[in-house]
Amino acid sequence: SQELEQSPQSLIVQEGKNLTINCTSSKTLYGLYWYKQKYGEGLIFLMMLQKGGEEKSHEKITAKLDEKKQQSSLHITASQPSHAGIYLCGADRGYGNKLVFGAGTILRVKS
Amino acid sequence: EPEVTQTPSHQVTQMGQEVILRCVPISNHLYFYWYRQILGQKVEFLVSFYNNEISEKSEIFDDQFSVERPDGSNFTLKIRSTKLEDSAMYFCASRRTVAKNIQYFGAGTRLSVL
Numbered sequence: 001s002q003e004l005e006q007s008p009q010s011l012i013v014q015e016g017k018n019l020t021i022n023c024t025s026s027k028t029l030y031g032l033y034w035y036k037q038k039y040g041e042g043l044i045f046l047m048m049l050q051k052g053g054e055e056k057s058h059e060k061i062t063a064k065l066d067e068k069k070q071q072s073s074l075h076i077t078a079s080q081p082s083h084a085g086i087y088l089c090g091a092d093r094g095y096g097n098k099l100v101f102g103a104g105t106i107l108r109v110k111s
Numbered sequence: 112e113p114e115v116t117q118t119p120s121h122q123v124t125q126m127g128q129e130v131i132l133r134c135v136p137i138s139n140h141l142y143f144y145w146y147r148q149i150l151g152q153k154v155e156f157l158v159s160f161y162n163n164e165i166s167e168k169s170e171i172f173d174d175q176f177s178v179e180r181p182d183g184s185n186f187t188l189k190i191r192s193t194k195l196e197d198s199a200m201y202f203c204a205s206r207r208t209v210a211k212n213i214q215y216f217g218a219g220t221r222l223s224v225l
Binding site: 031033035041042043044045046053064088089097098099100101102103104 | 115121142144146152153154155156159166167170198200201204211212213214215216217218
């Protein structure tokens with residue numbers, strides 16, 4: 001089984017619609033990181049969550065961490081074409097060193 | 112805004128040849144990483160580097176791979192004898208402090224082994 005499962009694998013939404021991407025870990029989460037990747041490019045850091053119940057927002061993107069469920073969600077409000085890309089969740093494996101990543105969620109926004 | 116810089120953006124090489132991928136991490140960062148992403152697959156950790164030595168490496172990082180910080184700014188990944196399966200996007204990342212593991216990634220080097 002995968003260490004970090006992301007769902008859905010891909011998503012097409014109409015511009016202006018809200019959407020949620022989930023990331024579930026099979027192991028204890030010490031830190032959960034959300035990145036965005038455009039196809040063939042590098043990873044852009046979005047947010048870091050460390051404590052259960054923590055919620056962070058940046059512009060129209062909100063991420064939450066449910067420590068008990070070992071799960072994080074990323075919510076985009078009123079999606080725009082600029083939100084399109086691949087969203088990756090990454091988990092800190094406790095020593096503050098390597099990140100392990102989920103397979104990513106491909107988001108397309110139709111205008 | 113400071114960023115991680117990687118060169119070249121694309122490297123084509125023949126199987127068996129040596130390649131060096133170069134990275135300039137963000138200047139006040141102390142922890143350095145290499146990851147790779149084979150086309151269509153997950154981003155995978157290769158190696159982490161701190162205080163001029165490797166702090167952790169994955170099973171992928173075998174004797175064919177090495178890393179070096181030859182001066183105060185560059186961080187390199189060398190593959191001694193490339194294989195077809197080394198074809199991937201290689202990302203360098205850096206991080207400032209031990210307190211928060213926020214890693215900043217470069218744009219990547221696409222390595223194509225023919």
